[in-house]
Amino acid sequence: MGKQKYNLRPQDAPVLNEPAAAYEQINYYALANRSISKNYIKHLLKRSKLSVSELIEIIPISIDSYKRKTEFNANVTEKILEIEEVYHKGLRAFGDGFYQWMDTRNPALGGIVPKSLLKNSFGIRRLLDEIGRIEHGVLA
Numbered sequence: 001m002g003k004q005k006y007n008l009r010p011q012d013a014p015v016l017n018e019p020a021a022a023y024e025q026i027n028y029y030a031l032a033n034r035s036i037s038k039n040y041i042k043h044l045l046k047r048s049k050l051s052v053s054e055l056i057e058i059i060p061i062s063i064d065s066y067k068r069k070t071e072f073n074a075n076v077t078e079k080i081l082e083i084e085e086v087y088h089k090g091l092r093a094f095g096d097g098f099y100q101w102m103d104t105r106n107p108a109l110g111g112i113v114p115k116s117l118l119k120n121s122f123g124i125r126r127l128l129d130e131i132g133r134i135e136h137g138v139l140a
């Protein structure tokens with residue numbers, strides 16, 4: 001007997017292959033416990049304009065694992081989805097100016113480069129809060 005093919009919706013697939021922003025609704029919580037494909041990560045690299053070495057400093061894998069594997073566990077998925085959420089909201093709020101904003105020291109963030117906050121969940125939350133304030137015109 002051959003393998004049976006199942007037609008899964010992207011949000012039901014055991015491995016994320018497509019960007020979450022393409023789904024009908026972004027439900028990161030439901031997606032975070034799945035594996036993620038290298039294709040998905042490559043999409044994030046393209047969208048975020050992060051280099052592979054910058055991303056490896058952020059996500060919980062080594063460069064060797066990144067080169068060798070084609071799928072990654074839920075810990076990597078969660079981090080990729082957090083970064084994707086920042087870029088999704090940031091690009092929506094700033095347009096392409098968001099890339100420069102992420103690379104420029106920011107007095108509102110204590111004089112640090114926003115991109116450096118991608119390294120942990122507290123920093124990501126701070127970025128999302130700051131993007132939200134800017135979206136709503138609250139600059140102080």
